Amino acid sequence: MSDVRDSITAELRQNEDGVNSKSDQVIFLSGSSGAGKTTAVKTLSDSFVIENRLLSDKNSSSVGLDCGKLKLSNNNDLLLYATYNQESSETVLNALQDEVIGVVLLIDNRRKDPLRDLETLLIKLSAENTQPINVVTGVTHFDSSRTPAISDYHSFILNQGLFPDQNPPIFSVDARNYRDMCFLIEALLYTLDPSMPELLSEEKNLLS
Amino acid sequence: MTTTVENKSLLINLIGIDQRNRNAMVMVFTKEQPGLYVITTAEEADLSIVDLDKYGAEDEWTALQQIKPEQQAIFLSVNENFRDQSHLFLKKPFSINDLISALNTTRDKLSAGDFSNFKNQSFWSRLFSSHFKTSEKKLPQNTRNRSSESVMNEYHSGNNQNEATFLSENGYLINEVKQAVVQANSEGRGIKLQINNQGSIFIDPTEHWVNTDLVPEALKDLCQRSLDDTDIVKRVFTDREFSIYLEEWRSTKLKPVDIDSFLWDLALWTYKGSLPKNTDLHKKNILTYWPDLPRLTQIPNAMRIAALWVSCPMALVETIDVLKIPQENVFDFYTAAYTLGLVQQSDYILDKTTPKTDSGNSDTKISPLKKTEKKQREFYLRILKHLKGHNFNE
Numbered sequence: 001m002s003d004v005r006d007s008i009t010a011e012l013r014q015n016e017d018g019v020n021s022k023s024d025q026v027i028f029l030s031g032s033s034g035a036g037k038t039t040a041v042k043t044l045s046d047s048f049v050i051e052n053r054l055l056s057d058k059n060s061s062s063v064g065l066d067c068g069k070l071k072l073s074n075n076n077d078l079l080l081y082a083t084y085n086q087e088s089s090e091t092v093l094n095a096l097q098d099e100v101i102g103v104v105l106l107i108d109n110r111r112k113d114p115l116r117d118l119e120t121l122l123i124k125l126s127a128e129n130t131q132p133i134n135v136v137t138g139v140t141h142f143d144s145s146r147t148p149a150i151s152d153y154h155s156f157i158l159n160q161g162l163f164p165d166q167n168p169p170i171f172s173v174d175a176r177n178y179r180d181m182c183f184l185i186e187a188l189l190y191t192l193d194p195s196m197p198e199l200l201s202e203e204k205n206l207l208s
Numbered sequence: 209m210t211t212t213v214e215n216k217s218l219l220i221n222l223i224g225i226d227q228r229n230r231n232a233m234v235m236v237f238t239k240e241q242p243g244l245y246v247i248t249t250a251e252e253a254d255l256s257i258v259d260l261d262k263y264g265a266e267d268e269w270t271a272l273q274q275i276k277p278e279q280q281a282i283f284l285s286v287n288e289n290f291r292d293q294s295h296l297f298l299k300k301p302f303s304i305n306d307l308i309s310a311l312n313t314t315r316d317k318l319s320a321g322d323f324s325n326f327k328n329q330s331f332w333s334r335l336f337s338s339h340f341k342t343s344e345k346k347l348p349q350n351t352r353n354r355s356s357e358s359v360m361n362e363y364h365s366g367n368n369q370n371e372a373t374f375l376s377e378n379g380y381l382i383n384e385v386k387q388a389v390v391q392a393n394s395e396g397r398g399i400k401l402q403i404n405n406q407g408s409i410f411i412d413p414t415e416h417w418v419n420t421d422l423v424p425e426a427l428k429d430l431c432q433r434s435l436d437d438t439d440i441v442k443r444v445f446t447d448r449e450f451s452i453y454l455e456e457w458r459s460t461k462l463k464p465v466d467i468d469s470f471l472w473d474l475a476l477w478t479y480k481g482s483l484p485k486n487t488d489l490h491k492k493n494i495l496t497y498w499p500d501l502p503r504l505t506q507i508p509n510a511m512r513i514a515a516l517w518v519s520c521p522m523a524l525v526e527t528i529d530v531l532k533i534p535q536e537n538v539f540d541f542y543t544a545a546y547t548l549g550l551v552q553q554s555d556y557i558l559d560k561t562t563p564k565t566d567s568g569n570s571d572t573k574i575s576p577l578k579k580t581e582k583k584q585r586e587f588y589l590r591i592l593k594h595l596k597g598h599n600f601n602e
Contacts, residue, residue: 025587046594072590101588146415154497167518169498182595183502186511189588193580194515195531196589198508 026099027185029082030089030125031106032117036140036175037082040106041068044080044181065092090124102134102188106175107153110145115156122162135166136188138173138180166191217246218315221253221279223272224265231526233257236304238490245311253279255314260285261300280318282310375478376485379434381427382474382547385409388442389467398445398453403430410453417464419457424473431477468548472504475547481536483524484546491553492521493542499550507544509537514545521554 029037042049045068064084069077081096083089093100105121107114118137125133139150148156153170157163169187173180190196222230230247237245250256250272258269258281272279282296291297296310377383384401392399392411401409407422422430445453457464483489495517501510512531516522522530527538545551580588 070591070594072587072594076587076590078591078594149416150500151497158497167495167497169501169514171498171500171502173502180502183511185595186592187498187501187515189592190511190515191519193585193588194512194519196512196585196592198512198533 025076025101026079026081026096027102027104027188028089028093028096028100029080029104029106030093030121031104031138032108032111032114032121034111035106035108035138037106038066039175040104040138040181041066041080041082043176043178044185045069047071047077093125100133102136102192104184104188105135105137106173107137107139108141109139109148109172110141114139115148115153118153118156119160119162122157126162132166134188134191135163135168136184136191137168137170138175138184139170140173140175142172217244218255218311218318219246219248219253220311221250221256221272222247223250223256223268224259224262225257226262231522233307234526235490235492235523236307244315251276254318255280255282255311257282258284260290261287280314282307282314373482374485374487375482377478379436380478381430381433381435381440382471382478384435384440384442385411385471385474386547389413389471391444395444397447398450400443400445400453402441402443403435404439406430410457411467412454412464415464416467418467418470419462419464420470421460421462427474428477431474432480466503468500469503469505471547472499472544475544476505476507476540479539479543481539482543483539484543487524487542487546488553489525490523492523493517493527494521494552494554495545496550496552499545499548504544507537507540509533510541513538513541517551 029040031037038051042051047069049069050065050067066082068080070080071077078101081092083092093103103125105118107118107121111117122135125135137153139153142150150170150172154167157168157170169184169191171180171183171187173184175181222233225233234247237247256269256272256279259265260269260283269281280295282298283290283292284298284300284302286300288299291299296313298306298310377386381403388399388401388409388411391397392413396413398413399411401411403409403422406426407420409422410419412419420427495514498514498518499510501514509531512533513527516527516531524538524542527533528535531538542551
């Protein structure tokens with residue numbers, strides 16, 4: 001499976017015009033069909049994006065994924081991977097376990113049973129990873145379907161005992177909206193380390 | 209003012225004590241003997257509490273003795289061999305009372321001798337000296353111990369000085385709206401609050417919306433005024449009336465607002481840096497779940513406070529100190545989250561030997577403040593910097 005990652009990073013480097021990028025950390029996006037995973041990768045990425053690429057390893061198992069990149073300083077980049085389907089998610093996550101900072105789950109609130117979608121994803125995640133993995137959840141298309149509410153997701157996770165050691169952030173987001181997607185990534189990072197300083201947003205709050 | 213021995217603080221240095229137990233001790237000292245025991249630096253302390261079972265603690269104590277041979281110590285260990293004639297010893301596990309008793313003994317010993325190191329300052333003024341200054345102004349209400357009240361009265365942030373005050377919601381718009389939301393949700397009916405002839409607020413429990421024709425400035429003004437009973441007329445709609453109302457509302461083209469977002473703003477406008485009555489500054493705050501921050505008015509450092517309180521419950525004063533952020537950020541976040549029912553105040557737990565309840569009571573939920581390794585932290589900061597396009601120094 002490392003072949004798959006090697007081919008992704010090789011392709012990314014080729015498109016860097018000679019810059020030897022050391023893409024060493026990953027945020028993984030997974031979620032229900034139509035939730036906006038590809039859109040989210042495009043929204044957040046500022047660099048080359050591999051879209052709808054089918055990659056195979058030596059065992060001929062294939063994964064379909066999108067990949068984007070945040071070009072950071074010091075020749076370190078943050079890669080964003082999103083897979084087409086659950087099977088691909090499992091394969092990629094197994095290969096990248098040590099490099100994944102966290103997982104962004106996107107849930108389409110218009111689907112028949114979005115709570116079950118979340119449950120399925122979380123159970124898969126906990127089964128696939130030997131170490132606890134940090135998860136944030138974005139609920140998309142909330143304006144089209146306002147139920148379940150965000151509080152329903154939290155109650156569901158609590159009642160199902162899905163994340164006994166975590167109380168993961170769950171936000172309503174628009175995958176096309178850069179600010180919304182930033183909230184998810186920020187929440188993931190501050191969950192890992194709340195002591196990091198906050199960067200001031202230019203947005204004014206209503207108190208001023 | 210005359211200074212008495214009883215008013216002097218015993219300055220304590222902790223060696224080999226992890227952050228979790230350190231926090232627990234702070235809470236114990238505050239609760240049991242407010243102002244008497246102050247956790248401070250090794251150089252300043254009268255006494256060290258040394259956990260000899262922690263790697264490096266014994267070496268650290270030995271090194272400290274070279275510099276401050278007069279410093280007293282209480283040794284903690286599971287191993288009785290560490291017991292000696294010259295230091296108090298507590299065999300693990302020990303109770304809070306054992307620790308307090310040992311501290312009192314040390315205090316008595318020192319009281320009989322040299323008190324030159326004892327500082328006549330209250331606990332919080334020393335612990336949070338970077339944030340608060342002592343004041344003899346009117347004390348805030350409902351704090352648990354008087355020694356800490358006086359230092360909570362004023363806060364320095366740049367050129368601003370804000371008073372930490374407590375506010376009862378009774379008679380304010382926010383209280384009426386909260387009650388209406390609860391009633392609307394429980395009965396599944398729309399409720400309209402008509403506020404004089406200024407405008408109305410309609411609670412739609414089915415869509416979790418608020419419809420209002422009041423502009424933000426009018427709402428701000430209403431939030432800050434105490435209202436009479438006659439100012440607000442509440443009306444519970446029947447299903448038919450509800451349908452008719454919604455038709456009319458849609459024709460106005462006004463946009464509905466999410467109930468949580470509406471309450472969040474009301475809280476910020478109402479409290480304006482003060483705290484809800486009965487808030488305990490020293491009780492740990494547990495965030496039951498994250499607010500939907502992208503849809504709420506931004507409060508600086510809200511993300512950090514939320515991340516902290518869901519994983520490591522902390523008191524308001526601790527939060528200010530640990531995150532090194534302005535008091536108003538913490539108070540604003542607390543009042544807004546409190547208004548949404550997301551925050552609970554809970555007593556502390558001393559250490560992990562405290563038995564957990566079967567019910568999974570949130571009182572037992574405590575974990576040390578997460579902090580990543582420097583290299584990883586720098587990487588996260590670069591991501592944050594990239595996302596915000598912000599140039600900052602770290």
